[in-house]
Amino acid sequence: MEHKQLIIIGGGPAGMSAAVSACNEGIRDILIIEREEALGGILKQCIHNGFGLHKFGEQLTGPEYAERYSDNVKELGIPYITETMVVDVSDDRVVTAVNKEKGYFQIKADAIILAMGCRERSRGALNIPGARPAGIYTAGTAQKFVNIMGYMPGKRVVILGSGDIGLIMARRMTLEGAKVEAVCELMPYSGGLTRNIVQCLEDFGIPLLLSHTITEIHGKDRVEGVTICEVDEKRVPKKETARHIECDTILLSCGLIPENELSKSAGITLDRVTSGAVVDGDRQTSVPGIFACGNVLHVHDLVDFVSDEAEIAGKGAADFIKGIKEEKETVEIIPEGGVRYTVPQKVAKGEGASLYFRVADVYKNVTVALYDGENLIAKKKRPKVAPGEMERFEIKPEYLENAEKLTLKLIFG
Amino acid sequence: MYDVAIIGAGVIGSLIARELTKYSLSVVVIEKEADAALGATGANSGIVHAGFDAKPGSLKARFNVAGNKMMEEVCRQLGVSFKNNGSLVIGFDDEDKKVIEELYERGTKNGVERLEVIDSKRLHELEPNVSEKATVALYAPTGGIVCPYGLAIAALGNAMDNGADFRRCFEVKSLEFKDGFYEISDGSENICAKFVVNAAGVFSDAIARLVGDDSFKITPRKGEYMLCDKESGGIVSHTIFRTPSKMGKGILVSPTVDGNLLLGPTATDIDDKEDTSTTPEGLAVIANECLADVPGVPTRTVITSFAGLRSVDNKGDFIIDSPAKNFVNCAGIESPGLTSAPAIAVYVAELLEGLGLELKKNEAFNPYRTSMHEFRDMTMEEKNEKIKKEPAYGKIVCRCETISEGEIIRAIRENPGAVTVDGVKRRTRATMGRCGGGFCTPTIVEILARELGIKYEEVTKFGGESVYNFGKVK
Ligand SMILES: Cc1cc2nc3c(=O)[nH]c(=O)nc-3n(C[C@H](O)[C@H](O)[C@H](O)COP(=O)(O)OP(=O)(O)OC[C@H]3O[C@@H](n4cnc5c(N)ncnc54)[C@H](O)[C@@H]3O)c2cc1C
Ligand SMILES: Cc1cc2nc3c(=O)[nH]c(=O)nc-3n(C[C@H](O)[C@H](O)[C@H](O)COP(=O)(O)OP(=O)(O)OC[C@H]3O[C@@H](n4cnc5c(N)ncnc54)[C@H](O)[C@@H]3O)c2cc1C
Numbered sequence: 001m002e003h004k005q006l007i008i009i010g011g012g013p014a015g016m017s018a019a020v021s022a023c024n025e026g027i028r029d030i031l032i033i034e035r036e037e038a039l040g041g042i043l044k045q046c047i048h049n050g051f052g053l054h055k056f057g058e059q060l061t062g063p064e065y066a067e068r069y070s071d072n073v074k075e076l077g078i079p080y081i082t083e084t085m086v087v088d089v090s091d092d093r094v095v096t097a098v099n100k101e102k103g104y105f106q107i108k109a110d111a112i113i114l115a116m117g118c119r120e121r122s123r124g125a126l127n128i129p130g131a132r133p134a135g136i137y138t139a140g141t142a143q144k145f146v147n148i149m150g151y152m153p154g155k156r157v158v159i160l161g162s163g164d165i166g167l168i169m170a171r172r173m174t175l176e177g178a179k180v181e182a183v184c185e186l187m188p189y190s191g192g193l194t195r196n197i198v199q200c201l202e203d204f205g206i207p208l209l210l211s212h213t214i215t216e217i218h219g220k221d222r223v224e225g226v227t228i229c230e231v232d233e234k235r236v237p238k239k240e241t242a243r244h245i246e247c248d249t250i251l252l253s254c255g256l257i258p259e260n261e262l263s264k265s266a267g268i269t270l271d272r273v274t275s276g277a278v279v280d281g282d283r284q285t286s287v288p289g290i291f292a293c294g295n296v297l298h299v300h301d302l303v304d305f306v307s308d309e310a311e312i313a314g315k316g317a318a319d320f321i322k323g324i325k326e327e328k329e330t331v332e333i334i335p336e337g338g339v340r341y342t343v344p345q346k347v348a349k350g351e352g353a354s355l356y357f358r359v360a361d362v363y364k365n366v367t368v369a370l371y372d373g374e375n376l377i378a379k380k381k382r383p384k385v386a387p388g389e390m391e392r393f394e395i396k397p398e399y400l401e402n403a404e405k406l407t408l409k410l411i412f413g
Numbered sequence: 414m415y416d417v418a419i420i421g422a423g424v425i426g427s428l429i430a431r432e433l434t435k436y437s438l439s440v441v442v443i444e445k446e447a448d449a450a451l452g453a454t455g456a457n458s459g460i461v462h463a464g465f466d467a468k469p470g471s472l473k474a475r476f477n478v479a480g481n482k483m484m485e486e487v488c489r490q491l492g493v494s495f496k497n498n499g500s501l502v503i504g505f506d507d508e509d510k511k512v513i514e515e516l517y518e519r520g521t522k523n524g525v526e527r528l529e530v531i532d533s534k535r536l537h538e539l540e541p542n543v544s545e546k547a548t549v550a551l552y553a554p555t556g557g558i559v560c561p562y563g564l565a566i567a568a569l570g571n572a573m574d575n576g577a578d579f580r581r582c583f584e585v586k587s588l589e590f591k592d593g594f595y596e597i598s599d600g601s602e603n604i605c606a607k608f609v610v611n612a613a614g615v616f617s618d619a620i621a622r623l624v625g626d627d628s629f630k631i632t633p634r635k636g637e638y639m640l641c642d643k644e645s646g647g648i649v650s651h652t653i654f655r656t657p658s659k660m661g662k663g664i665l666v667s668p669t670v671d672g673n674l675l676l677g678p679t680a681t682d683i684d685d686k687e688d689t690s691t692t693p694e695g696l697a698v699i700a701n702e703c704l705a706d707v708p709g710v711p712t713r714t715v716i717t718s719f720a721g722l723r724s725v726d727n728k729g730d731f732i733i734d735s736p737a738k739n740f741v742n743c744a745g746i747e748s749p750g751l752t753s754a755p756a757i758a759v760y761v762a763e764l765l766e767g768l769g770l771e772l773k774k775n776e777a778f779n780p781y782r783t784s785m786h787e788f789r790d791m792t793m794e795e796k797n798e799k800i801k802k803e804p805a806y807g808k809i810v811c812r813c814e815t816i817s818e819g820e821i822i823r824a825i826r827e828n829p830g831a832v833t834v835d836g837v838k839r840r841t842r843a844t845m846g847r848c849g850g851g852f853c854t855p856t857i858v859e860i861l862a863r864e865l866g867i868k869y870e871e872v873t874k875f876g877g878e879s880v881y882n883f884g885k886v887k
Contacts (some may be wrong), residue, residue: 124849127715130692135881150886152884
């Protein structure tokens with residue numbers, strides 16, 4: 001069987017950044033395997049501005065951001081194959097892939113980095129009742145139709161969910177001459193970035209209806225309209241508020257789900273909240289030598305953080321291959337009271353880490369606090385936190401010295 | 414001029430067409446939609462019933478038991494997914510027990526083999542995830558599951574391979590018998606045939622009326638379903654029915670042949686024969702009942718919901734008769750119609766013979782068809798052989814179900830060719846996975862446009878006005 005030191009599955013920003021990082025750590029026998037025709041991942045279809053502010057201090061489009069990394073990959077001579085899909089990963093690190101030239105083939109790797117990205121929640125997963133006409137798309141599918149294929153998927157649009165892709169598509173469809181009737185958001189707040197709400201909706205006069213949902217889809221062949229309702233605090237539709245909006249298209253922007261089918265085939269332990277792997281500070285999963293980063297690990301709002309995380313995974317994999325890491329005791333980080341999850345979920349003693357986390361609701365004037373049992377270890381004040389924006393908390397090595405597990409939570413008021 | 418025209422490309426019409434191509438006859442299947450299997454055949458439970466439900470002596474009982482016995486072989490010939498997984502009717506109290514014993518009696522009278530009434534211990538050995546509260550069950554080892562639309566499409570495809578024609582998008586609006594044959598019209602075009610078979614599902618009463626038969630009426634009874642991700646398919650291995658009550662046969666929990674988990678159906682009489690929408694009430698009922706029967710049912714892994722319409726007639730049995738010259742009804746074919754279909758097909762051929770149609774054996778008839786999932790089921794070596802010859806099989810289009818471009822092209826080129834995205838879906842399973850087609854739909858639209866030589870914006874989801882795109886961006 002063919003052998004490689006490092007296989008990276010997925011050539012999006014996460015995969016590319018991990019490859020560059022591992023290469024800079026001295027690993028040369030790498031292979032990036034990408035399903036699509038080119039490197040770049042989902043960024044290829046994100047032709048709007050706003051990428052790279054954190055990483056490069058400038059506003060890039062998605063393809064421009066991706067190109068910085070793909071140029072880097074090419075300059076460093078890191079091998080990659082495209083139009084090749086990985087169909088299986090085993091716990092002893094055998095990768096099975098398929099393409100037109102080689103058919104099905106297997107490669108054994110010393111280490112693997114999972115960087116498969118995520119998928120969007122579909123209509124079926126949302127279980128919206130009603131008819132099943134054409135004209136219902138996830139926002140990302142519509143983005144692909146418009147930006148990659150060059151076709152208009154609709155003229156009168158209602159968007160369900162106020163995730164960033166939906167907001168971006170509201171603007172995009174409007175600029176292309178479509179009428180976006182409304183964006184309905186089930187929660188009393190938007191899941192998207194504030195800057196997108198301003199630049200994509202407010203600037204175009206598109207109404208954002210918070211605490212609203214689509215309760216029924218109408219239309220025989222093509223969508224003809226939707227019934228929308230306001231919802232109460234328990235998110236139950238209030239029937240008396242039902243109203244009809246005529247439209248020919250529904251876009252869904254209701255969240256992203258990490259693509260962890262391969263992780264499951266490798267028997268990797270997944271986090272019930274993130275739907276991604278449980279990892280340590282190096283982004284190593286429960287299966288030794290298999291690492292994960294980017295949207296396959298947890299959903300990011302900003303690609304800049306994906307790149308950062310992938311660098312960590314790339315270095316972690318390089319260290320693993322070199323065998324310079326001895327097995328270390330880890331401390332589990334438990335999310336509690338307002339903190340939904342953290343990544344990593346455990347940190348090795350003596351190492352420290354940046355914890356990324358998300359909160360459960362919009363809160364003002366909170367303190368993020370790290371506890372060892374009853375003892376407060378560290379804290380940080382935040383004027384406002386929201387589920388749509390990822391937060392960060394630094395764990396210093398000294399916090400971990402005497403701990404078995406630590407709790408991260410919000411203190412209100 | 415055709416010898417026989419069959420109206421409706423559901424499982425009934427398709428299997429009749431195949432049966433008739435065993436004889437030297439010219440046959441046409443006429444369908445109002447853009448594809449086969451878009452009626453009840455496309456949205457049902459897919460259960461090959463054992464045959465203990467129907468009243469002894471009824472056509473339902475007769476064809477159910479006969480069809481059940483034929484199903485495995487028909488599926489083998491046509492390469493259709495079938496599994497003999499066995500059925501269980503579970504009961505929770507003494508009243509249920511009485512009904513289960515009646516079903517046992519009835520089934521035995523109908524000729525169902527190996528029926529057994531089993532106790533709680535045996536039930537939970539067979540199905541550990543069934544509710545602890547279930548105390549008794551009827552076990553029918555002859556029950557099975559089949560891919561219903563797969564069966565109809567394969568049967569029609571095989572009939573076409575053996576010479577039958579398929580006319581899509583032809584809605585029969587009038588039937589006129591003159592000079593010894595029928596003129597079948599959609600208002601603008603005519604198709605002529607000596608014999609006509611009415612297999613028009615919920616619209617079979619309307620078709621019968623075109624030849625003056627107003628002896629029955631079809632009421633559509635909606636059944637809603639939820640389908641769970643393959644990761645949940647293994648929670649039960651048998652088909653689990655609730656003991657029937659006055660409210661109907663109740664909601665079932667069953668694996669599908671593709672390894673998903675199917676929950677449903679509800680039962681609501683409606684007026685509109687085209688209303689296959691799902692309702693919030695219906696979906697809630699399904700979730701509640703399934704959780705009562707199998708408490709671990711993972712309703713959060715639902716990947717889609719859909720609804721089908723049962724053709725319920727006012728006579729209480731299948732209506733298979735000849736109300737007019739050279740004309741046969743296959744009406745009111747509600748459940749167990751899918752199971753009965755192979756037996757009904759043989760019977761209809763006999764009926765037609767009785768009406769004067771000459772059945773001369775077609776020596777060239779080939780009963781076989783390669784499975785639509787042939788590639789999926791190959792070993793890795795076989796797959797590589799295929800990819801070497803046809804590289805398109807190495808390009809995965811649908812990642813959730815691992816469906817290649819080669820399989821999609823085959824679905825478009827092979828009888829009866831897919832002309833829509835849903836057509837590709839039903840033949841290959843592309844877009845049927847957990848992402849709901851988010852990733853692959855644009856690519857499938859592209860392949861369809863290329864293969865059919867039509868514009869990108871002319872590709873539809875299921876025909877008519879169900880387009881995906883309205884033309885190029887500015
Ligand atoms: C539709 C959409 C729009 C977005 N818009 C913005 C935005 O405006 N601003 C912003 O900052 N962020 C945005 N994001 C987020 C940002 O793009 C992501 O955070 C970033 O792309 C994630 O990078 P990734 O490498 O983890 O995943 P991806 O970019 O999704 O890359 C994953 C790659 O893995 C490949 N792959 C998957 N499975 C396999 C397999 N089995 N075999 C081989 N290859 C495989 C895929 O083809 C893909 O190329 C958006 C995300 C989405 C989904
Ligand atoms: C909810 C539900 C659950 C079921 N479960 C089971 C089960 O588990 N097991 C089982 O054995 N059976 C089951 N059945 C029954 C089974 O699905 C049906 O008996 C079977 O599919 C009927 O097939 P058909 O060909 O008669 O009708 P259909 O599949 O409805 O086909 C009729 C066709 O005729 C076409 N047509 C109608 N009018 C015209 C016209 N004017 N011109 C041209 N074409 C026309 C329609 O478009 C349609 O394609 C179930 C049914 C339902 C609805």
